[in-house]
Amino acid sequence: MPGIGSNSLIIWCLFRFIQRELVKRSCLLYNRRMQLEKKVAVLLLEKRKTVAVAESCSGGLLSHRLTNIPGSSKYFKGAVVAYSNHIKSSILKVPSSLLRKYGAVSESIATQMAKNVRRLFKTDFGIAITGIAGPTGGTKNKPVGLNYIAVSTNSKTLCLQCRFKGNRLAIKRQATTQALKTLLEFLSA
Secondary structure, eight states, X not given: OHHHHHHHHHHHHHHHHHHHHHHXXXXXXXXXXXXXXXXXXXXXXXXXOOEEEEESTTTTHHHHHHHTSTTGGGTEEEEEEOOXXXXXXXXXXXXXXXXXXXXXXXXXXXXXXXXXXXXXXXXXXXXXXXXXXXXXXOOSSXXXXXXXXXXXXXXXXXXXXXXXXXXXXXXXXXXXXXXXXXXXXXXXX
């Protein structure tokens, strides 16, 4: 029966090797993701700039990513997770007429959300994300994965239309990554 014991040892060693490799890969992926947040944080701190966020379909994930860096209270002033149109209009002051005309998932609404969250929190940058994370809620004209991401300063507002693929969490991650990349471009200019 020594063959059974040696097979068990081989299986156990192989299991431990795979386990270590998975941990290494997940750490690398985590560090790769964190690099973007760190770059944004470093530039915000160096330039002494502040940011506020208005999120809809990302449900607070962008705020989470921005505040995951120690010292984020120096640049992150606050956020509004405006999932309902009522919150978009009552807190973010997005005109109800625009919501009725264009719908919550539109360039007009993302732009208003970014401008107004910046004004509300008196920050240098306002970022907004609105979209359809799925798996339901999409239409022919506004499919699952459609997102509008806006970044606003006192002098300029940019809004991107993006179409992401994947499940709900993948779409939220892609939207927040694009928002961070766009903010990084503004900071690097």
